[in-house]
Amino acid sequence: MFERSIPEWLRHAPVPSIRGFAVLSALEAMIRGFLVSVFPLAMYRAFGDAVLVSKLYFLVGLASLVTGLLVPWLTRYLPRRWMYTAGVGLALAGCGLGMLGGSWVLPALLCSTMATATVFVCLNAYVLDYIARADLGRNETLRMFYSALAWSVGPVTGVWLMELWEPAPFLASGLFASILLVVFWVMRLGNGKLVVRARGPAPNPLAYLGRFFAQPRLIAGWLFAVLRSCGWWVYVVYLPIYAVQSGLSDQLGGTALSLTNALLFTTPLMLRWMQAHTVRATLRLGFFMAGLAFALAALAAPLPWAAVLLLMGGSVFLILLDIAGGLPFLMAVKPAERTEMSAVYSSFRDVSGIVTPGAAWLVLLAAPLSGIFALVGCGLFTMWALAGRLHPLLGVASPERLAARVSRRPRPAE
Numbered sequence: 001m002f003e004r005s006i007p008e009w010l011r012h013a014p015v016p017s018i019r020g021f022a023v024l025s026a027l028e029a030m031i032r033g034f035l036v037s038v039f040p041l042a043m044y045r046a047f048g049d050a051v052l053v054s055k056l057y058f059l060v061g062l063a064s065l066v067t068g069l070l071v072p073w074l075t076r077y078l079p080r081r082w083m084y085t086a087g088v089g090l091a092l093a094g095c096g097l098g099m100l101g102g103s104w105v106l107p108a109l110l111c112s113t114m115a116t117a118t119v120f121v122c123l124n125a126y127v128l129d130y131i132a133r134a135d136l137g138r139n140e141t142l143r144m145f146y147s148a149l150a151w152s153v154g155p156v157t158g159v160w161l162m163e164l165w166e167p168a169p170f171l172a173s174g175l176f177a178s179i180l181l182v183v184f185w186v187m188r189l190g191n192g193k194l195v196v197r198a199r200g201p202a203p204n205p206l207a208y209l210g211r212f213f214a215q216p217r218l219i220a221g222w223l224f225a226v227l228r229s230c231g232w233w234v235y236v237v238y239l240p241i242y243a244v245q246s247g248l249s250d251q252l253g254g255t256a257l258s259l260t261n262a263l264l265f266t267t268p269l270m271l272r273w274m275q276a277h278t279v280r281a282t283l284r285l286g287f288f289m290a291g292l293a294f295a296l297a298a299l300a301a302p303l304p305w306a307a308v309l310l311l312m313g314g315s316v317f318l319i320l321l322d323i324a325g326g327l328p329f330l331m332a333v334k335p336a337e338r339t340e341m342s343a344v345y346s347s348f349r350d351v352s353g354i355v356t357p358g359a360a361w362l363v364l365l366a367a368p369l370s371g372i373f374a375l376v377g378c379g380l381f382t383m384w385a386l387a388g389r390l391h392p393l394l395g396v397a398s399p400e401r402l403a404a405r406v407s408r409r410p411r412p413a414e
Contacts, residue, residue: 018139021126021143022139022142026143026150028123030154030176032112033151035170036158037155037159038098038159040240041253042105044240050238051361056106056109056357057109057237057353057357058354060110060113061113061350061353063110063114065350067117068117069344080122083118089115090112090114090118091119092174093115095173096108099167099170113353116349117347140322141270145267147264151257152258155258156257158254159251163251212341218333220328220390224321227287227379228322228383230355230376231314232318232352233352234294236253236257239256239308239311241369242304242307242369267319274324278392280387284387287317288380290318291383293311294311294380295381297370298377
């Protein structure tokens, strides 16, 4: 009798939906959106040297990479819901340290990047648990659409708040981290689905890397994500520094990022284009055009405004790659390896956070900042060539795939 009086939503947690995951992604985007353009300026103000800032970003990237790879191992002992909670706790700690200002911005950046890695691994594992493979493209599109406001308003607002009062963007980011934590627990995601019962001790955190390197589709999908992220790294971190060195406004980087991210509202249209032209065609277009824009920006470096506009044009195609870039990897993941491979996939952020500042560190020893634009452009062109080796029907729904195969079969002679 007592059980009948308990509401159904309390007795049985509702199955998480694409919309629910989009809400979580939007709130997480608000946390990072306020700080994405603040951290490069704060680091440059605190340490005053682009080479030193690149070195520090390189070390932070290494720490974040280790964090992401350790998450699947830690979830063997700490339930996933608590691991996600710990990730949000790191974000709150980063906001608190950032409010102290000065050299405290370095540990704040470290906590924030570790938080991003932890939350991203857990969220990807939840998505692979509850979202069907055929709906992954729609999930990515809705996630980006819901995050559009955060990424279009957050960067410019964060820099504006920083000018008013330096701790203000960290305070705003911390507020949304608190909201994210509440929403996550209200959604009652738990620890995800149990695919297979463990029959042995928890594996070494690096043991599953062997299975990753044995699957070329996973390697290619991961490389797509890494180079796409490198493009964003240059746009987010080195464009503001380039603007300051070129005598442009300190707020230009945040303004450019906000204007670009306003195009996230067009992601449903981009999804329709991808569905009409396949994942391979989308990736090839995105990598080629983004690579061309970055290469031309390097040549136009003596004209700062021209270089900035070219980089903004290239970022439009980075958004297109955000929709399609992760699909080759996610569609190739085996159900029993969701958590482990989510950790491998999420490492693209950290690897790009190591490779980009590391390469920038070396480039700046012999070339101006525009050399970084040229290097990333070459990397994007390489991914354009690699995307040409993908299956032409990747991401096409099964009935349409079957029809395409039948249409290509030779007809018997009459």
